[in-house]
Amino acid sequence: MVLSRFWLAIFISSIAFIIIGLFVGDHYTIDFILNGKKDEPIQVAEKYLNQVPRFVADSIEKAPDKTLVIDQITSDPDTTYVYKNQTVKIYSGVQKSDGLLPTCKNTILDLIIPLIAYLAFFCGLMELLIISGAAEKLAKGLSPVFVKIFPSVPKNHESISYMTLNFAANFLGLDSAATPFGLKAMQSLQELNPDKDKASDPQIMFMCLHAAGLTLIPTSIIGYRAAENAANPADVMLPCIITSFIGTVAAFLIVGIRQRINFKSVSLVVGLMALIGAIVGLLFYINALDLIGKNYFTSNLSGLMLVGIIGFTLVFSWMREKRFTAADTTIFDTFVAGAQNGLKTGITIFPYVLGMLVAISLFRNSGLFEIISNWISFAFSQMGVGKQVTDSLPVAMLRPFSSGGSRGFMIDAMRTFGPDSFTGRLVCIFQCSAETTFYVIAVYFGSVKIKNTRYTLGTMLLVDLICVFAAIFVASWFF
Known part of the structure; x- marks a missing residue:
């Protein structure tokens, strides 16, 4: 009985926290929670090319794979910009465990x-x-x-x-x-x-x-x-x-x-x-x-x-x-x-x-x-x-x-x-x-x-x- 209630508490509290995080802006998407894999980068935003800083846009356009990785703070995970299908997807941080x-x-x-x-x-x-x-x-x-x-x-x-x-x-x-x-x-x-x-x-x-x-x-x-x-x-x-x-x-x-x-x-x-x-x-x-x-x-x-x-x-x-x-x-x-x-x-x-x-x-x-x-x-x-x-x-x-x-x-x-x-x-x-x-x-x-x-x-x-x-x-x- 105790284990069952604890299991339910973990499930319900986690789902509630995910939904709240999505609406207050802590999560840009919850796809990583469902389909992501451990240690994969997490998408935090998506913008048009003209909405990102100019030096970022120039670097993306010059890169062969249309990808830019910025490592300004070495103690934190990299921020990655990927230009695909006319938008720039921005990733930062890594996933804690499999979705x-x-x-x-x-x-x-x-x-x-x-x-x-x-x-x-x-x-x-x-x-x-x-x-x-x-x-x-x-x-x-x-x-x-x-x-x-x-x-x-x-x-x-x-x-x-x-x-x-x-x-x-x-x-x-x-x-x-x-x-x-x-x-x-x-x-x-x-x-x-x-x-x-x-x-x-x-x-x-x-x-x-x-x-x-x-x-x-x-x-x-x-x-x-x-x-x-x-x-x-x-x-x-x-x-x-x-x-x-x-x-x-x-x-x-x-x-x-x-x-x-x-x-x-x-x-x-x-x-x-x-x-x-x-x-x-x-x-x-x-x-x-x-x-x-x-x-x-x-x-x-x-x-x-x-x-x-x-x-x-x-x-x-x-x-x-x-x-x-x-x-x-x-x-x-x-x-x-x-x-x-x-x-x-x-x-x-x-x-x-x-x-x-x-x-x-x-x-x-x-x-x-x-x-x-x-x-x-x-x-x-x-x-x-x-x-x-x-x-x-x-x-x-x-x-x-x-x-x-x-x-x-x-x-x-x-x-x-x-x-x-x-x-x-x-x-x-x-x-x-x-x-x-x-x-x-x-x-x-x-x-x-x-x-x-x-x-x-x-x-x-x-x-x-x-x-x-x-x-x-x-x-x-x-x-």
Whole structure:
């Protein structure tokens, strides 16, 4: 219900703002909102040739392509004059994101089709884990801890295996593998849900822990920093880990208090301490490496783990081939059956993702997001927050809405202020230590057709906010 109202609020407020902007002259045309593409110039006026300054008209007439680009202020986008069909079209600024129609097209071409491919492959592997009995063994081993975090989930339930694989994939930065595992976990938890339209306690806990985005090897962030020629691309790795860990603990405590979880459980404390110990141990090892060693280790660990999961699944299935025979199937046929389920899941979630991304497209292109962002930055500056922090806030604000949008702001901030500046590092921590909240809710709850998400959205946004403050504190401490 909350998500539905929020979605409606984004849509209606954006449309109203677009219409008002058109009539008061903020927009010359709203075609870019419908048909424009990200980073394309925006038309701001159209005049006859004799209405533009004389030097502009002379330059246009002399230019072979009848186009003039003026770059008077290098910090602002170029102003472009294009003479065509007896009029001069004037462009200034660039579009923040794809328009409504390109978003619809790109959602299926650039997002859903690749996602379906990932889902098909990893769901095929998960079907092998189920039939071979590997999932059952994993669930049995982790049940003492998970039964305390998810008290309503039966001991040794298969959802424990899927949640573990999802957390492990996120932990290692394996986004392509994390989503299929997470969707399978949601479907498995939905089987235990007595009210199929309403999110259950285990589903809410899983979603909020997932949203905290606990990451050990932020490979993509390191790659972006290396591409921008950072002196030490991996220097934000430890702050990213600490910030995401704070967010994960906060999510667990907030939801745990709401669900009256017993925090004094011995197995829960032991599991948490083991996780902290593993993180600290690995951090000590990584910090002992030189720059080349860090880059080599971080770039290979995630890949090796993914290959290891695939290899283990296939080898274990081959060793337990009799179980497949008893189920009147083969290893390959089982993989195909699982892949078909992944295909169906991808088709199911498409409308949910489409609806959310179109709303976000309107929200950004309407200019409403930019105004809200500027006011928040102004409010923080009035509270004494430094400009280096306020320059980073657009990434933190956009992260819950759009991973691609916030990534664009992150890259732009590194190019504008430098990858080794405080702002350049802080935006990387923002990008790494949170999840694309609205996209995740649309995908995960959409896959099981849950309509009432209860307090999930509010909790996930609160966790995002905690991660923002934690990132600022950790970045100030380190840099």
